[in-house]
Amino acid sequence: MALGPGPDPLERATDALRADTPDWPPVQAAIKGHVRTLVRPSPTLLAVSDAGLEAQDATGSRTWVSGRVLTVLVRDRVRALGVDPRDVDLDLDGDHCRGVTVSVVGAYDTDLLEQGERVRAAVAEVLLDLLGPDPARDPAGEVRVHVVDVVVGDPRTT
Amino acid sequence: MSTEGLPRRWDDVSDDALVRAARLDDQDAFAEIVDRYGSGMLGYARRLVGDHADAADVVQAAFVSAWRGLPTFEGRSALRTWLFRLVQRRAADLARARRPTPVDDRLLSAISPADRRDPLQGLLDSELVAALQAALAELPWHQRSVWLLREFEGMTYDEIADVLAITPGSVRMHLHRGRRTLAERMARWR
Numbered sequence: 202m203a204l205g206p207g208p209d210p211l212e213r214a215t216d217a218l219r220a221d222t223p224d225w226p227p228v229q230a231a232i233k234g235h236v237r238t239l240v241r242p243s244p245t246l247l248a249v250s251d252a253g254l255e256a257q258d259a260t261g262s263r264t265w266v267s268g269r270v271l272t273v274l275v276r277d278r279v280r281a282l283g284v285d286p287r288d289v290d291l292d293l294d295g296d297h298c299r300g301v302t303v304s305v306v307g308a309y310d311t312d313l314l315e316q317g318e319r320v321r322a323a324v325a326e327v328l329l330d331l332l333g334p335d336p337a338r339d340p341a342g343e344v345r346v347h348v349v350d351v352v353v354g355d356p357r358t359t
Numbered sequence: 360m361s362t363e364g365l366p367r368r369w370d371d372v373s374d375d376a377l378v379r380a381a382r383l384d385d386q387d388a389f390a391e392i393v394d395r396y397g398s399g400m401l402g403y404a405r406r407l408v409g410d411h412a413d414a415a416d417v418v419q420a421a422f423v424s425a426w427r428g429l430p431t432f433e434g435r436s437a438l439r440t441w442l443f444r445l446v447q448r449r450a451a452d453l454a455r456a457r458r459p460t461p462v463d464d465r466l467l468s469a470i471s472p473a474d475r476r477d478p479l480q481g482l483l484d485s486e487l488v489a490a491l492q493a494a495l496a497e498l499p500w501h502q503r504s505v506w507l508l509r510e511f512e513g514m515t516y517d518e519i520a521d522v523l524a525i526t527p528g529s530v531r532m533h534l535h536r537g538r539r540t541l542a543e544r545m546a547r548w549r
Contacts, residue, residue, distance in 0.1 A: 210548035211541055214491035215510055217484040223405050225398040228415045232397065232422050233390050239426055241384065269384055276383040287379045306379065358372045 243269040247296035249333040271298065271331055278323045279303060284316055285356040287349055297337035301328065302345040306356040317346040370394075374438040382429045389429075393422060396439055399512065400446050406507050407450050409496055417453055421445035436521050443512070443522045447504060454500065487548060494544035502537035505530055 248264040250257050257264055272289045279286040288304040301324055307313050324344045352359045369377065369391035377395075380388035400421060404414035424445045432441065495503050504523055508514045516527040516534075523530070 209542075210487065210545040211491070211538075213484075214487040214545055214548070217488045218406065218491055219511060220484075221488060223398070223401045223411060223414065225401055228401055228418060229393060229397055231415070232393055232419050235419060236389060236393070236422060236426050237386055239423065241427065241430065273384055276380075276385070285376060285379050286383060289383060356376070358376050 241269070243267050243272075244291065244293055245296065246271060246291075246293075246298045246332060247335075248331065249335045251333060253334045253336050265296070266331060268298075271301075271327070274327050274331060275301060275303060275324050278327055279305060279320055280357055282316065282319050282323060283308065283311075283355070283357070284320060294337055297335055298328070298332055299337050300339070300343040300345065302347065304347045304349045306350040306352060307348050308356050309351050309353045313348050313351070317348060320344075320346045375434070378429065378432065378434065378438055381426075382432070389426060392425070392438070392442075396442050397422070399439075400442060403443065403507060403512060404446050404450055406492075406495065406511065407446075407504060408453060409492055413453060417446060417449045420449040420452075424449070437518070440514075440518050440521045443508070443514075444524070447522055451500070487545075490545065490548065491541070494541050497544075498537055498540060499533075501525065501529075502533045502540070505533040506537040506541065509534055 245265045246268055247255060248257075248266050249255055255263055268291055271291065275289045276286050285306045286303055287306055288302075290302040290304075291298050292300040292302065303320060303324055305317075305320060307316055321344045324346075325340075328338065328343060350356075369388060372380075372388070372391065374392075374395075377388045377392055381392060397418060401414055401418045404417040404421075405411055408414050408417060421442065422445075425442060428445075436444070495506075498506070501523060505519055508519045508522060514522070516530045519530045520527045525533075
């Protein structure tokens with residue numbers, strides 16, 4: 202084999218180093234496993250009884266729900282409507298959730314006002330189902346929807 | 360927990376949509392981000408810090424930072440650029456915490472097995488790689504980072520500037536100096 206002058210040694214070394222790929226799968230599995238154990242900080246929300254009372258029964262039991270649960274439920278309900286939520290901001294008053302602001306990305310050439318109204322109604326339903334008819338919430342303004350972007354195609358994948 | 364409305368295949372989803380989903384606690388979307396960019400981040404980290412185990416720690420720390428930081432990620436940078444910036448920062452943390460170590464047998468052992476059909480070429484490649492790694496390890500931090508991001512990740516000057524939080528003009532300068540030094544160090548292999 203000839204070992205005379207060949208390509209530039211830096212180029213040869215760079216090509217050889219480029220071909221030296223790291224063993225990614227074990228690292229990949231470790232990272233995914235580790236990240237799944239991480240929990241972002243989230244407020245605790247008080248759910249009220251069907252009568253709108255903090256006490257759920259005669260003994261005064263109370264029920265708290267993680268804000269993360271509310272966020273995930275809102276996320277999935279909004280996505281089911283064909284728009285993509287970007288942010289779900291909770292308006293808190295102590296342990297009470299007074300309302301939710303949802304920022305969404307919509308699809309170009311769709312009726313965004315109509316979609317916004319559907320999002321508002323769906324999120325209000327989630328709030329009622331999860332936290333009950335809390336008097337701390339103002340039914341007229343408990344859900345605000347901001348359309349922050351419009352994309353061509355399905356906003357959930359684009 | 361409901362998965363209503365979620366796409367079944369994340370690999371067809373844009374970076375922007377993945378980021379939106381992961382911001383809102385979607386672990387599957389974040390797993391796709393790991394799949395999409397992790398291997399490249401690991402390769403970069405290993406060439407930057409010179410050791411596979413350290414690189415794995417750096418990339419894991421970068422992804423932990425990404426998971427925690429996504430809710431405040433404003434999307435001014437592309438997702439890939441942002442992730443590489445996190446790798447850069449975690450690698451810099453590591454470099455600050457440790458004294459530089461010379462290239463040793465551990466580095467050689469981390470190199471992929473040579474092509475068994477041509478052992479001489481494989482040996483030459485291994486020695487070349489070791490020499491390049493040694494030269495890289497002696498380059499100043501920014502020159503090394505710029506050269507790797509340009510040569511291995513194919514990033515533009517603007518993207519590199521974004522990763523390293525320096526100006527594109529500084530990127531040009533570091534790249535020029537890094538290339539010149541590496542060429543000088545590798546010249547004896549000609």
